[in-house]
Amino acid sequence: xxxxxxxxxxxxxxxxxxxxxxxxxxxxxxxxxxxxxxxxxxxxxxxxxxxxxxxxxxxxxxxxxxxxxxxxxxxxxxxxxxxxxxxxxxxxxxxxxxxxxxxxxxxxxxxxxxxxxxxxxxxxxxxxxxxxxxxxxxxxxxxxxxxxxxxxxxxxxxxxxxxxxxxxxxxxxxxxxxxxxxxxxxxxxxxxxxxxxxxxxxxxxxxxxxxxxxxxxxxxxxxxxxxxxxxxxxxxxxxxxxxxxxxxxxxxxxxxxxxxxxxxxxxxxxxxxxxxxxxxxxxxxxxxxxxxxxxxxxxxxxxxxxxxxxxxxx
Amino acid sequence: xxxxxxxxxxxxxxxxxxxxxxxxxxxxxxxxxxxxxxxxxxxxxxxxxxxxxxxxxxxxxxxxxxxxxxxxxxxxxxxxxxxxxxxxxxxxxxxxxxxxxxxxxxxxxxxxxxxxxxxxxxxxxxxxxxxxxxxxxxxxxxxxxxxxxxxxxxxxxxxxxxxxxxxxxxxxxxxxxxxxxxxxxxxxxxxxxxxxxxxxxxxxxxxxxxxxxxxxxxxxxxxxxxxxxxxxxxxxxxxxxxxxxxxxxxxxxxxxxxxxxxxxxxxxxxxxxxxxxxxxxxxxxxxxxxxxxxxxxxxxxxxxxxxxxxxxxxxxxxxxxxxxxxxxxxxxxxxxxxxxxxxxxxxxxxxxxxxxxxxxxxxxxxxxxxxxxxxxxxxxxxxxxxxxxxxxxxxxxxxxxxxxxxxxxxxxxxxxxxxxxxxxxxxxxxxxxxxxxxxxxxxxxxxxxxxxxxxxxxxxxxxxxxxxxxxxxxxxxxxxxxxxxxxxxxxxxxxxxxxxxxxxxxxxxxxxxxxxxxxxxxxxxxxxxxxxxxxxxxxxxx
Numbered sequence: 061x062x063x064x065x066x067x068x069x070x071x072x073x074x075x076x077x078x079x080x081x082x083x084x085x086x087x088x089x090x091x092x093x094x095x096x097x098x099x100x101x102x103x104x105x106x107x108x109x110x111x112x113x114x115x116x117x118x119x120x121x122x123x124x125x126x127x128x129x130x131x132x133x134x135x136x137x138x139x140x141x142x143x144x145x146x147x148x149x150x151x152x153x154x155x156x157x158x159x160x161x162x163x164x165x166x167x168x169x170x171x172x173x174x175x176x177x178x179x180x181x182x183x184x185x186x187x188x189x190x191x192x193x194x195x196x197x198x199x200x201x202x203x204x205x206x207x208x209x210x211x212x213x214x215x216x217x218x219x220x221x222x223x224x225x226x227x228x229x230x231x232x233x234x235x236x237x238x239x240x241x242x243x244x245x246x247x248x249x250x251x252x253x254x255x256x257x258x259x260x261x262x263x264x265x266x267x268x269x270x271x272x273x274x275x276x277x278x279x280x281x282x283x284x285x286x287x288x289x290x291x292x293x294x295x296x297x298x299x300x301x302x303x304x305x306x307x308x309x310x311x312x313x314x315x316x317x318x319x320x321x322x323x324x325x326x327x328x329x330x331x332x333x334x335x336x337x338x339x340x341x342x343x344x345x346x347x348x349x350x351x352x353x354x355x356x357x358x359x360x361x362x363x364x365x366x367x368x369x370x371x372x373x374x
Numbered sequence: 375x376x377x378x379x380x381x382x383x384x385x386x387x388x389x390x391x392x393x394x395x396x397x398x399x400x401x402x403x404x405x406x407x408x409x410x411x412x413x414x415x416x417x418x419x420x421x422x423x424x425x426x427x428x429x430x431x432x433x434x435x436x437x438x439x440x441x442x443x444x445x446x447x448x449x450x451x452x453x454x455x456x457x458x459x460x461x462x463x464x465x466x467x468x469x470x471x472x473x474x475x476x477x478x479x480x481x482x483x484x485x486x487x488x489x490x491x492x493x494x495x496x497x498x499x500x501x502x503x504x505x506x507x508x509x510x511x512x513x514x515x516x517x518x519x520x521x522x523x524x525x526x527x528x529x530x531x532x533x534x535x536x537x538x539x540x541x542x543x544x545x546x547x548x549x550x551x552x553x554x555x556x557x558x559x560x561x562x563x564x565x566x567x568x569x570x571x572x573x574x575x576x577x578x579x580x581x582x583x584x585x586x587x588x589x590x591x592x593x594x595x596x597x598x599x600x601x602x603x604x605x606x607x608x609x610x611x612x613x614x615x616x617x618x619x620x621x622x623x624x625x626x627x628x629x630x631x632x633x634x635x636x637x638x639x640x641x642x643x644x645x646x647x648x649x650x651x652x653x654x655x656x657x658x659x660x661x662x663x664x665x666x667x668x669x670x671x672x673x674x675x676x677x678x679x680x681x682x683x684x685x686x687x688x689x690x691x692x693x694x695x696x697x698x699x700x701x702x703x704x705x706x707x708x709x710x711x712x713x714x715x716x717x718x719x720x721x722x723x724x725x726x727x728x729x730x731x732x733x734x735x736x737x738x739x740x741x742x743x744x745x746x747x748x749x750x751x752x753x754x755x756x757x758x759x760x761x762x763x764x765x766x767x768x769x770x771x772x773x774x775x776x777x778x779x780x781x782x783x784x785x786x787x788x789x790x791x792x793x794x795x796x797x798x799x800x801x802x803x804x805x806x807x808x809x810x811x812x813x814x815x816x817x818x819x820x821x822x823x824x825x826x827x828x829x830x831x832x833x834x835x836x837x838x839x840x841x842x843x844x845x846x847x848x849x850x851x852x853x854x855x856x857x858x859x860x861x862x863x864x865x866x867x868x869x870x871x872x873x874x875x876x877x878x879x880x881x882x883x884x885x886x887x888x889x890x891x892x893x894x895x896x897x898x899x900x901x902x903x904x905x906x907x908x909x910x911x912x913x914x915x916x
Binding site: 093096097098099104105106107108142143144145150153209212216217220223224225226319320321322324328329332335 | 454455460462535537538589590592593607608609610634635636637638640641642644645647648650797801802806834835836
C-alpha cells in the first residue's frame with residue numbers, strides 16, 4: 061500500500077512539470093501585457109518599458125520559464141507580478157474557501173446522492189424512482205450558477221433563512237461558516253447528487269439481481285440487511301469512482317459559484333490572475349489544482365482497495 | 375455567466391489600462407432628469423487666502439451616529455497596492471483614502487480644499503508651488519508629518535506610478551518643517567488638483583526607508599488617514615479602526631470600518647439586501663430596483679463615454695468629417711438605451727456643475743441629423759462605402775453602447791466595424807500599437823481638467839495614439855495648464871474645452887454617474903462629482 065502511494069506521488073512530479081510547461085506556453089501565447097496594466101492611468105511608453113524590464117518580460121521565454129521552475133523546486137512559487145503578495149500566500153488564503161465550498165458540496169453529494177440512489181435502485185420503476193429520475197434530469201439540465209441565483213432569491217432574500225454568500229472562516233465561527241456556505245455548496249452539489257444517484261441506482265439494480273443476493277434473501281435476511289450489508293458494498297465501487305471524479309468537477313464548478321456568492325476562493329483568484337496575465341498566480345493555481353485532483357484520485361484508488369480486496373491484492 | 379462575471383472585474387483593468395478612473399463609469403449612469411443629488415460647484419482653490427477656509431468635518435444634525443458603530447462598505451475592487459508609488463488605478467482611492475490622507479482634499483463638487491496642506495500658492499511667475507503644511511499631524515506609526523515627508527513621498531510617487539501626473543514638478547525643496555516648495559519645470563496649474571489624488575498620497579517615510587519595509591508597504595499601509603488598517607486580505611477584505619490622532623476629529627465617524635471587495639454587482643446587491651452591508655456601489659441597471667428599498671445616492675461624475683478617434687487615420691484628420699460623425703449620434707437615445715436613462719448626454723468633456731464645464735457650448739451644437747451628415751461626408755470626399763475599424767472592450771455594456779452607435783451611424787452611411795477586444799488588450803491595441811480608427815470606451819475623470827486635455831489632445835501621452843494636435847488647441851491647453859487664480863484657470867480650461875468641441879476632436883456621448891445604495895442606518899454619505907466616494911463624517915446609527 062505504501063509503495064502504491066509513493067509511486068503515485070512520484071508520478072505527480074512529471075505531471076506537474078508538463079502542466080507547468082503547458083500553462084507557461086498558453087500564458088505566453090495569449091496576447092496581453094501586464095506592464096501596461098501595472099503602468100496604469102498615467103502610463104507613458106518609458107514607464108511601460110521600465111516595468112517590462114523589471115518584470116523580466118524582455119528576457120527570452122526559456123529564461124522566464126527557468127525562473128518559474130527554479131522557484132517551484134525551491135518551494136517558492138514566486139510573487140505576483142502586481143504586488144508583493146507571495147503566490148503561496150494567495151493560494152493559502154484562497155484554498156480554504158474553495159476547499160470549504162467543495163468539501164461541503166461533496167458532503168451534500170454523499171448525503172443526498174447515496175440515499176436517493178439506494179431508494180431508486182432498490183425499487184426500480186416505483187413512483188419514488190420515477191420522481192427521482194425527473195428531479196435528476198432537472199438537476200443535470202440546470203447549471204449550478206443558475207440554481208445558485210435561484211437559491212439566493214428564494215432562501216436568501218425572500219425567506220431569509222441563509223446568508224446570500226460571503227465567507228466566514230471555520231475557525232472564526234463554525235456555525236456561520238456552515239450557514240454562509242449552505243446555499244453555494246448545495247447549488248454546487250446538485251450535479252454531483254444527480255450523478256451519484258443515477259450511478260448507484262444502476263449499480264444497485266444490477267447487484268440486486270446477483271445470485272448471492274438471491275441467496276441472502278433465501279436465507280431469510282431482512283431486506284434492509286440485504287441491501288445495506290450485501291448489495292450496497294458491492295454496488296458502491298463504481299459510485300466511489302463517480303464521487304472521486306466529483307472532486308475535480310466541484311473544484312472547477314466552484315469558480316462560477318464563488319462569483320455568484322462573493323467568495324474569494326481559488327476560482328476568483330484564477331479569474332483575476334488570467335485577466336491581469338499574472339503568470340505566477342495562474343501557475344500557482346493550476347499546480348495546486350493538479351495536486352488536489354491527483355491526491356483525490358489517489359484517495360479514490362485507495363478506497364477501491366478498502367472496498368474490494370481483489371484490487372488490494374493486485 | 376462567466377462572461378458577466380469577468381465583465382465586472384475586467385472593467386477595472388480596462389480603466390486602469392486605458393486611463394479611466396471611475397469605478398462604475400461604464401455602468402453607473404444618471405440622466406439629467408434623474409440626478410438625485412445635485413452637486414454644487416465653485417472654482418478651484420489655488421491661493422493661500424482662499425484655502426484658509428479649512429474647517430473640520432462636522433456631522434449634520436439629524437440621526438445620531440453611533441460613534442462605536444461599524445460601517446460596512448463594499449466596493450468592486452481594492453487598492454492595486456498600498457504603496458502610493460505603486461497605486462496604478464484611480465479605483466484605488468475609494469478604499470485607500472480610508473487609511474491614507476493626501477495633501478489636498480476635494481469637496482463634493484470636485485473643488486479643492488485643504489488636506490494635509492493647509493494652503494498653497496504659486497509663485498508670481500508660476501515657476502513654483504509652495505505648500506504650507508498642517509501642524510501636529512502624525513502617521514499611524516507615530517512618525518511626524520512634515521515637509522521632509524512630503525518631499526520624500528512626492529519624489530517616490532513621481533518616480534513610480536504618478537510619473538505622468540507629477541511630470542511638471544522638477545525638484546522639491548524643504549523650506550522649513552512645515553513648508554515645502556515644488557519647483558516646476560513646465561506649467562503646473564494642474565498640480566494642486568493632482569495632489570488631491572494618488573500622487574498626493576502620503577505614507578510614513580519610515581515605511582519606505584529600506585527594501586524590506588517598502589515591500590511590506592505594498593500589503594499594509596502606513597498612512598496618516600482617518601482609519602488605520604487592522605487586517606487586510608488582498609482582494610477580499612479590509613478591516614479598519616478609527617485613528618485616534620487624526621487631525622480632523624469628526625472625520626472617522628464610525629469606530630470601525632469593514633470593506634468587502636466584491637467584484638460581482640449582484641453579489642454586492644445581495645449582501646446589501648441580506649443585511650451584511652450598510653452601503654455598496656451599484657450599477658445603473660440596479661438603481662430602479664434598489665431604490666424601492668434602499669437610499670440610492672447617485673450623481674454625475676467626471677467619467678464619460680466617448681468614441682475616441684485616431685485622427686491620423688484617413689479622413690479623420692478633416693474637421694467636417696469629424697463634425698459629421700458627431701451629428702450621427704443621438705445622445706439622449708444612447709443614455710436611454712445603454713444607461714437605463716441614468717446619465718447625461720453631452721458633447722463636451724466636463725459635466726455640468728464642474729468648474730471645467732463651459733456653458734457657452736450649445737447642447738445642440740451637433741444635433742442628430744443623418745441627412746446633413748451624409749452631405750457633409752460626401753462633400754469631404756468620403757466614399758459611400760466608408761468603414762471605420764472600431765475597437766471596443768469586449769464587455770456587455772460597451773458592446774451594447776457601440777452597437778447602438780453603429781446603428782445610428784449607419785443611418786448616415788458610415789459603417790462601423792466593431793472589433794471587440796479583451797478589455798486588458800484595449801490600451802495595447804489602440805494606444806500602444808495605434809491599431810484601429812476609433813475606440814468606443816470609457817474615459818475616467820482626472821483630478822484636474824487640464825490632465826484630461828493633456829492626455830487626449832497633446833502629442834506626448836500614449837492616450838493620443840495618432841499624435842494629432844492642432845496649433846490653436848495646443849496653445850489653449852498650455853494656457854489651461856498655467857497656474858492662476860480660480861477664475862483664470864476656469865476660463866482657460868473652458869476655452870480649451872470649447873475648442874475641443876468646436877474641432878469635434880472626438881465624439882463624446884454621455885457623462886456617467888457613480889451610484890451607491892445604502893441602508894437607512896447610513897448617515898452623512900454624499901455623491902462626489904469625482905465619482906469616487908469619500909467617507910469623512912459618514913457613519914451608522916445604532
